[in-house]
Amino acid sequence: MDITLKGVRYDWWGVLVLVIAIYLVINLVLLHGGGFFTVYVLIPLLWAILALTVWQLGTQRPAGRAGMRSTIVFIAAGIGLIQIFAMVFAGIFYSFGHSPYSFTTKSILQNFFYVTTALVGMELSRAWLLNHRHFKKLNLYVKLMAIALLFTFISIPLNTITGVRADLESLQWINSTFFPSLAQNLLATYLAFIGGALPALLYRGFLQYFMWFCPILPDLEWVTEGFIGTGIPVAGLIVIEALHPGRGERAKIKRKIRSRSKGKTYAVIGWSVTAAIVLGMVLFSTGTFGFKPTVLVSGSMQPALDVGDIVLVKKVNPQAIREGDIIKFKESEGTSVIHRVVAINNEEGQRTFQTKGDANSEPDRDPVYEYQIEGRVIYTIPKLGWVSIGIKELLAE
Secondary structure, three states, rough: OOOOOOOOOOOOHHHHHHHHHHHHHHHHHHHHHOHHHHHHHHHHHHHHHHHHHHHHHHOOOOOOOOHHHHHHHHHHHHHHHHHHHHHHHHHOOEEEEEOOOOOOOHHHHHHHHHHHHHHHHHHHHHHHEEEEEOOOHHHHHHHHHHHHHHHHHHHOOOOHOOOOOOOOOHHHHHHHHHHHHHHHHHHHHHHHHHHHHHHHHHHHHHHHHHHOOOOEEOEEEEEEHHHHHHHHHHHHHOOOOHOOHHHHHHHHHHHHHHHHHHHHHHHHHHHHHHHHHHHHHHHHHHHHOOOOEEOOOOOOOOHHHOOOEEEEEEEEOOHOOOOOOOOEEOOOOOOOEEEEEEEEEEEEOOEEEEEEEOOOOOOOOOOHHHHHHHEEEEEEEEOOOHHHHHHHHHHHH
């Protein structure tokens, strides 16, 4: 692998060719045979060979400062955990399903070996290629995107890539799988560039082990899955890039690193928490989780709901709505209303809902049709909406 021609070492392209060759052998040869020996012996063996080859070639020094690498490792693990938490939290409002993998002791050990060898092989080679002196001559952003794209494609089965068509199913796959995989590989690539293989391995490892070894997994809609899988790594990439100093600043920072290390750690934690909060606010406000917060500005539902309360409205099948449910619907003028269902009728074969505000003496004049329903109220947060109301009134003055 260490080929020398006129004094120039070509081991870097040898590793690149080996990575691509392993992917092609797995997808074009081994997976067609199937079977236990192929999946749990030959495929892990190929990734182990890649890892050992890179290890024997020697480590490449990451571009990031040595004093900051422990912080990068901490952030990488934190982003992975935040992403898992976001998926679990979204699952509360959608549903959970059983993992497709077996959880016998034998199966867990087999899958652990299978996943770990692929992770280690990919991340060692990713970090080695990125920080090799020949790759350092390339434009940083071109290099990061090229490596991210390479590892995105080798993490997706070849038959899945070649099966993409111009249809809704492929569009859903691109949103829920390809874009999240690209975003995660962009983050892992930048982590490997500034911190070496360990932070990238931790970040992707948390996600992989969660999906393979958690017996109950969130069952999310493809839009939500794509939003979480793409948004969190992109937010993490922005935070890390903002914290990573430019080359011109490193000499100054190096002289002050001891006095500023504690403050830098607090800044990292602050940025991470801020990114998580902002992402959470976006998820809530856009209704990505399948429910949307609404601030009550009318007292028509007192005493059950009061002015300034925030209600979470979940999209539901109108057939699931029953008498007594509080629903959000659009009137004919386009105004959204939150009232209680007091009766369900059938008018000319169409199911309609009679609604009424708890504080009103009479039911609403017009029936509500299924197409008008925006969702059902599932939770109430008292008084918190007064902040929004106050800001709106202040801006209106």
